[in-house]
Amino acid sequence: MTGLSPLPAVEGLGESVLAALAGMPDPAGAAHTSQFEQDLTEAFASRNAVAVSSGTTALHAALAAAGVGPGDEVLVPALTVVMTAAPVVQLGATAVFVDSDPANLDLDYTDAAAKVTDRTKAIVPVHLWGRMGDPASLRVFAAERGLTVIEDAAQAAGTSRAGVMAGAVGAAGCFSMKDGKILWSGEGGFVLTEDPALAAHARAFRSHWLQPPPGSRPQEQLALNGRLAEPLAALAQANLRRFPALLERRRAQTTYLLRALDGVRGLTPLQTATDETWNHYAPLLHIGPPNPRAFAEHLAQLGVPSSTGTFRLVPCDTRPMFASGDQAPCRGAAQILDHTLALVLTEHDDEAALDRYAAVITREAAAWSE
Numbered sequence: 001m002t003g004l005s006p007l008p009a010v011e012g013l014g015e016s017v018l019a020a021l022a023g024m025p026d027p028a029g030a031a032h033t034s035q036f037e038q039d040l041t042e043a044f045a046s047r048n049a050v051a052v053s054s055g056t057t058a059l060h061a062a063l064a065a066a067g068v069g070p071g072d073e074v075l076v077p078a079l080t081v082v083m084t085a086a087p088v089v090q091l092g093a094t095a096v097f098v099d100s101d102p103a104n105l106d107l108d109y110t111d112a113a114a115k116v117t118d119r120t121k122a123i124v125p126v127h128l129w130g131r132m133g134d135p136a137s138l139r140v141f142a143a144e145r146g147l148t149v150i151e152d153a154a155q156a157a158g159t160s161r162a163g164v165m166a167g168a169v170g171a172a173g174c175f176s177m178k179d180g181k182i183l184w185s186g187e188g189g190f191v192l193t194e195d196p197a198l199a200a201h202a203r204a205f206r207s208h209w210l211q212p213p214p215g216s217r218p219q220e221q222l223a224l225n226g227r228l229a230e231p232l233a234a235l236a237q238a239n240l241r242r243f244p245a246l247l248e249r250r251r252a253q254t255t256y257l258l259r260a261l262d263g264v265r266g267l268t269p270l271q272t273a274t275d276e277t278w279n280h281y282a283p284l285l286h287i288g289p290p291n292p293r294a295f296a297e298h299l300a301q302l303g304v305p306s307s308t309g310t311f312r313l314v315p316c317d318t319r320p321m322f323a324s325g326d327q328a329p330c331r332g333a334a335q336i337l338d339h340t341l342a343l344v345l346t347e348h349d350d351e352a353a354l355d356r357y358a359a360v361i362t363r364e365a366a367a368w369s370e
């Protein structure tokens, strides 16, 4: 089997962080954050970028900037992590969970349409595992109902569909740089938007409504401290320079592992859409045999990490804080999660690690009879 390209060089990361430390402490300092934002606008061809402390904060700031507040409803796929819904609730709005289509992982627009009310303000599509639904369908759905689209592109940096980049479908795209994301800074996130007013709102929101330069204007609203710390901004900047190589590394790793698992009993790779350029965030396999979730958990116990087996990812509508019993469960989302082995990779996974995963999965799939 052909090998992976080498791990993209890490030497520059430490130097960048040290350069940021050399300028500290500086109570008003944000030079690395500003430069990182500038670099983001170039790398993602976006007019505005706002760096924040996490993907959750990116969603919080963007939803606040879109005017989401008490009394509003926001459509959120059940096929997501709880961090997508948490900012909606923090803003006093209600998350209304929408199902997904097991055939293609895209939103179930019939279900979404049935859940729109006159209080629905926004929709937050989630590009889980870097997979992206059809942007045209989403735009039409939202435009016909007057909904703002705020994308949860936390896992989708580098994905595009029909020529539209993940995070550029709607009013704002929200990204995470938590460890494990292809573009990472330990903790961190950013908002991309073409709308300067939305960017200005998000920028003020992440910093207690302080407008630059500090002290120039009274703070007119209460907000948050959601700033990206300067050393992490420097780290993010250095990783952004490596981003093409990091994307290539993930593509090679995912392709390598899927090839190694070709023909394994009961496991079938999920197909991308023909117009989708996937960032290969996680090798995705449909688990055919009985008790698929137990199979993923069993693999996790043997050291093969996955979304359901390791992180126990369940549909968001079934989590205790949302499971009111008022709405029918999102069965498509449950089916997708139960039957998908989404393997967790990092840039450090080399051939030996991937061969080990492949050997364990192959052996256990052959023996699985539960």
Ligand SMILES: Cc1ncc(COP(=O)(O)O)c(C=O)c1O
Pocket (backbone or CB within 6 Å): 053, 054, 055, 056, 057, 080, 081, 083, 084, 126, 127, 128, 152, 154, 155, 176, 177, 178, 188, 189
């Ligand atoms: C789909 C999705 N949305 C939101 C988040 C939240 O990002 P963060 O952990 O940076 O707050 C994550 C991160 O794990 C995620 O995977």
